[in-house]
Amino acid sequence: MTKSFDNVIIGGGASGLMLAANIELDGARGIILEGSSCIGSKLLMSGGGRCNITHGGSIKDFLFAYGDKGPLLRKCLYRHSNADLMKWLEDHGVKLTDENGRIFPASMRARDILDAFHEAAERNGWQIRTGAKVSGLSNEEDHFDVTLENGETLGARNVVIATGGITYPETGSDGSMFKILKGIGAEITEPRSALAPVYIEDYPYADLAGISIKDVTATVLSSDAACICKGKAVSMTGDVLFTHDGLSGPAILNISGYAESGGKISLSYNKDLQDLPKRMQRVLQDRARGESGDIKTTVLASLLVHDDFTVRSVDSRGMVTAGGVSLEELDMHTMRMKRVDGIYVIGEAIDADGITGGYNLQMCWSTACAAADDIRKNYSV
Ligand SMILES: Cc1cc2nc3c(=O)[nH]c(=O)nc-3n(C[C@H](O)[C@H](O)[C@H](O)COP(=O)(O)OP(=O)(O)OC[C@H]3O[C@@H](n4cnc5c(N)ncnc54)[C@H](O)[C@@H]3O)c2cc1C
Numbered sequence: 001m002t003k004s005f006d007n008v009i010i011g012g013g014a015s016g017l018m019l020a021a022n023i024e025l026d027g028a029r030g031i032i033l034e035g036s037s038c039i040g041s042k043l044l045m046s047g048g049g050r051c052n053i054t055h056g057g058s059i060k061d062f063l064f065a066y067g068d069k070g071p072l073l074r075k076c077l078y079r080h081s082n083a084d085l086m087k088w089l090e091d092h093g094v095k096l097t098d099e100n101g102r103i104f105p106a107s108m109r110a111r112d113i114l115d116a117f118h119e120a121a122e123r124n125g126w127q128i129r130t131g132a133k134v135s136g137l138s139n140e141e142d143h144f145d146v147t148l149e150n151g152e153t154l155g156a157r158n159v160v161i162a163t164g165g166i167t168y169p170e171t172g173s174d175g176s177m178f179k180i181l182k183g184i185g186a187e188i189t190e191p192r193s194a195l196a197p198v199y200i201e202d203y204p205y206a207d208l209a210g211i212s213i214k215d216v217t218a219t220v221l222s223s224d225a226a227c228i229c230k231g232k233a234v235s236m237t238g239d240v241l242f243t244h245d246g247l248s249g250p251a252i253l254n255i256s257g258y259a260e261s262g263g264k265i266s267l268s269y270n271k272d273l274q275d276l277p278k279r280m281q282r283v284l285q286d287r288a289r290g291e292s293g294d295i296k297t298t299v300l301a302s303l304l305v306h307d308d309f310t311v312r313s314v315d316s317r318g319m320v321t322a323g324g325v326s327l328e329e330l331d332m333h334t335m336r337m338k339r340v341d342g343i344y345v346i347g348e349a350i351d352a353d354g355i356t357g358g359y360n361l362q363m364c365w366s367t368a369c370a371a372a373d374d375i376r377k378n379y380s381v
Pocket residue numbers: 010011012013014015016033034035036038039040041042043045046047048051052053054132133134135162163164165168171172173174175176177318319320346347348349357358359360361362364
């Protein structure tokens with residue numbers, strides 16, 4: 001016999017658990033189906049195991065962190081803000097601390113954040129089933145059929161997709177749900193790695209590996225309207241780290257979602273030559289040498305403001321996934337799919353992603369709470 005539930009959450013990561021922590025089932029039947037053998041694996045990795053859960057300051061200052069998706073996320077960010085997330089955690093016994101605007105658990109243990117959401121979800125009456133990978137979803141007359149890889153089918157009045165992105169597939173977030181959603185007609189923006197190091201063709205700075213330069217402006221350049229950044233230049237200023245075969249550090253990670261193979265990245269160092277590390281000064285001088293061996297001052301001056309590179313590739317192990325379920329598909333008040341009533345999409349599975357600093361877990365919280373409000377209202381759970 002098919003087991004039936006009022007609410008099925010697919011994915012037991014940060015956003016799925018945040019949603020369950022915010023809906024008291026009170027007699028209704030709800031289950032979280034987690035495909036891997038344990039819940040919250042990516043949450044436990046976040047912030048190097050310390051979990052930068054959100055950012056301090058006014059929520060109004062968050063929108064820039066999501067690029068052109070910021071204005072679309074405004075409604076749910078404002079309604080379920082960083083202040084709400086911090087209050088929820090402190091009310092549930094997790095003390096927080098602020099490190100230059102980044103909010104962490106005072107214990108510096110991501111596990112404390114995971115435990116708080118997990119315990120609240122269980123207290124609210126949610127069943128949690130691990131090793132339950134979903135392989136099919138179909139829209140029946142008055143319910144959805146959710147099929148598991150073992151062939152079992154569960155009935156659901158409404159379904160929340162909280163299956164994350166494509167990076168670190170060993171955590172269970174392998175993008176498998178995107179194919180299933182395409183099957184029910186959802187528009188998916190091709191998922192790609194973001195917040196990732198970038199590899200460079202004919203890289204000149206291998207000998208500088210490990211050197212980090214402060215306050216560098218990194219720009220993804222494009223004149224091609226068909227590329228990810230749609231012909232616009234996307235810039236970030238911050239630290240840039242030279243690696244053996246490319247560029248990393250916050251400024252690079254934060255623009256990496258817009259970079260693509262064959263595209264251009266330009267660095268402007270925002271300083272005079274003598275303010276750069278000695279080793280780097282020597283490499284730049286060598287690059288500015290003409291055939292006669294003289295340093296060409298105009299070339300050197302230009303390298304300081306326009307050091308251009310061709311992207312070989314973006315590391316596939318990004319901290320987040322750019323792309324996912326198109327925001328056009330969703331009512332951004334409720335995270336409900338417009339064309340399939342009863343399906344919600346939250347967290348990293350949506351086509352939005354933030355820069356480093358706690359903005360991605362904040363997006364998980366805000367989208368999860370928006371869906372929770374609607375589920376409570378419409379299904380009188
Ligand atoms: C190394 C690293 C460090 C990070 N640090 C930070 C940080 O400090 N601050 C911050 O804000 N963000 C950080 N992030 C990003 C943040 O962790 C993620 O954006 C967030 O965890 C996404 O949550 P989610 O629930 O949407 O998806 P996930 O956490 O990816 O959860 C999705 C879940 O769905 C399950 N699933 C997938 N497909 C199926 C299926 N077909 N059937 C059943 N289950 C399925 C997966 O197994 C997984 O458990 C970091 C990410 C990484 C990788």
